[in-house]
Amino acid sequence: MSNEQQTNAPADKGQKEKRSSNVLSWFNLLLIIILFALAGAAGFFGWQQQQAATAETAVLTDRLNTALQKIEASNARETTLMQRAEALNTASQNLAAQVAHNTERLGKLPGAERQDWLLAEAEYLLRLASQRLELERDWEGAISMLTAADNVIIETRNPRFDKVRAQIARELMALRAVPAVDRVGAIFRLQALQEQVTALPWMPEKLIAEPVAEEEPLTLDEQTWYWNLWYTVRDNVIRMVRIRERDEPIAAPLTPDQQYYLQQNMHLMLEQAQIALLREQTELYEHSLQRVSEWLDAYLIIEDARTRAARAALSELQAWEVAPERPDITASLLMLQKLVEEQRRNGTVQPTETNVDEAEEAGTEEDA
Incomplete structure (x- = not known):
């Protein structure tokens, strides 16, 4: 019996070793499968993140291209407006030269012919004043044209046209x-604000540490070992942890891409404000500047000289009246045309001081 037990003992030992090796093999196989599954899952998630990043990059690129196209279009419109302004200035200079030339010629004309020329020039100036105000929104130009027309009517020395002068005075007063808007100056201020946007202290640059009130140190007699230990621990904790109490939640710092797109949006809003100013679209002008003001309040981190200057310029621009109500200045033109037509229909010319002087000189020559 003991011999049989000795014979079966090695066999049982071999079976146990075989079973343990099988369990270890299955465990290794399971571990390999788990590792492959984890690697596959990590690769799948990484591929998803890469696809999402690629899609986000494409969207950002499209937005950037759109913003650049809008900026190029705005620059083209600005160039066109500046060219129109230069053309208007040139036309005004030519008109002033023509008026001076006509005045010189009128000074050499006698009697009724000279008065006809003066009335025609006054009518032309009144018509030009109305066009300046209605078409070009040029308040100063309209005032200059009305003043010039009044001076021309004075030269006629005809009391019949005093009513026209009175109407011109009322229109000048109106x-x-x-309050007229200096559109060119407003556009220059908006452009200066555009240039200042990139120089402002935006959120991502740095976070300013809030000042901490320093306590007066204790004297040497009071600085015992436990006080020194307490101050050392407290100073280390304060350097590592900073607690800020805020009534409102602070916005998260912007990424560089978000900061760039924020600045581009502000550029576009200021361009839109310039266009609204030229077109006298009050709601669009106020909305554009309000959006810029909200972005300044939300994303500017500190108040320094640059920030205060930008806010002051923006507040001044917001206070301007973009589309003031234009008074009607056509009554003087209609009145002058009516009087001239009546004078031509009657075929008479009211005597002026020039005509009387010429008649007296002619009579004196005949008597001599």
């Missing part, structure tokens, strides 16, 4: 009573 124009000066309305």
